[in-house]
Amino acid sequence: MIEVEHLSKVYGSTRAISDVTFNVDKGEILGFLGPNGAGKTTTMRILAGYLPATKGTARIAGLDVHENSLSVRRQIGYLPENPPLYPEMTVEGFLYFVARIKGVSAARRKEKVETALSKCNLIDRRHTIIRKLSKGYKQRVGIAQAIVHDPPAIILDEPTVGLDPRQIIDVRNLIKSLAGDHTIILSTHILPEVSMTCSRVAIINQGKIVATNTPENLMTQLTGGSGYELEIRxxxxxxxxxxxxxxxxxLVESIPTMATHGMILPERAYLRVVTQPGTEPGSEIAQTLLRAGFDLYEMRRVSATLEDVFLKLTTEEKIQPTESVDEVSELSK
Structure with a gap:
């Protein structure tokens, strides 16, 4: 549904993105993850037709974004970081206005507006002036304007930024409910957003894609999988x-000394043991320590997190080359 190939954007002497390649399958939610300034918004704006690319191609629903800009815009719903709202309008009036300018026929306009209001849980706010809404509800209206014309592809740029925890959960559930009927690319630097919402992840750093895969596969392949934390004497x-x-x-490494029941016990050591994916060596680890004369006070299983993956890929000085879904496991070797 969304295909990006060797996309680059240069501002004067500054290269915002370089050779960006990824795709989003029909009905999928792709998390476009990266630190601030990594090139996420630049990529989103190119896909939405707001910026021309310096090099490369982007296609949505088989249409080239540059060569068929107007046709592509009819195929997408776009929510920039700051929702494009008219604060003096009511929610319903604004959605009717957006539906009209997005080419929804008069005969179907009421149906489309009602569907957008229902999907975004805005029925009871339909007559409210937008400026009187909370930030969370304004974000809902922003998503409603992006889907009111029922586009096959939706582009969301930082959709939960600035929201409180309750609002984040509401918007996250809304986005998940749109999957299947719509293909979604979700740009964010918030790690829980990706792991709880997206079926696949593309990580960008310093303008380059450094990995693309499911969150689960990335956590296994790029961090060595799960392991154990030990407290020993x-x-x-x-x-x-x-x-x-x-x-x-x-790998076996020391971890910072922890307090046990409020006390620091200097005679104890704390270790993290990273094990090979698909193995269960817990019993052997415990027996090996006991046979060697160590006292084992605590042993608990720990799993790699998306944060581990993110830090691994975005803090290395040398950017890894772009990896495909099948090739990303090479990074762990």
């Missing part, structure tokens, strides 16, 4: 040497 360096002999152990 004994010398940490010796415990590391002992645990390296366990076949499924990839």
């Amino acid at each position: 004994g010398e940490a360096s010796l415990a590391k040497q002992v645990l390296q002999n366990v076949t499924a152990v990839i």
Whole structure:
């Protein structure tokens, strides 16, 4: 549905994005994730037809964004970071206005407006002046204007920025409810937004795509999967040497000293053990430590998070080359 190939945008001597390539399948929600200034908004604006690309191509529903700009705009709903609202209009009046300028026929306008109001839970706010709405409801109206003409593709740029936790949950559930009927690309730098909303992730850093995959696969492939955190009595360096002999152990590292029941216990060591994906070496780890004379006070399983992936890919000095879904696992080797 959305295809981006080798997209670049240069402002004078500044390269905002470089050789960006990814795709979004029909009915999918793709999280476009990256730190501030990574190139997310530039990419969104090119896809929406607001900016021309310096190089590369972007197609939506088979139409080239540059060569068929007007046709593409009929195929998309776009919510920029600041919703494009007219604060003096009512919610319903604004949606009728948007439906008209987006080419919805008079015969179908009422139906489309009612559907947008219903999907965005705005029925009881239909006669409210927009400027009197809370920020969360304004964001709902912004999404409603993006879907009122029932576009096959929806582009959302930072849709939950500035919202309180309750509003974030409401908007997140709204976005998830649109999947299937619409293809959605969701730009954000908020990690929980991606893991709770999106079926697939493209991570951009310094203008380049550094990984594309499902959140689950990225967490497994780029961080070595799950592992264990241990609290032991004994010398940490010796415990590391002992645990390296366990076949499924990839890495053993010390973690900051933690307080136990409000007290710091200096004779104890705290270790993180990273294990190979698909293995369950917990029993062997515990037996190895006990045989070596260590006391084991606590052992708990920990899993890699999307934050681990994000930090790994966006804090390395050298940007990794663009990876496809099938190739991203090479980064973990």
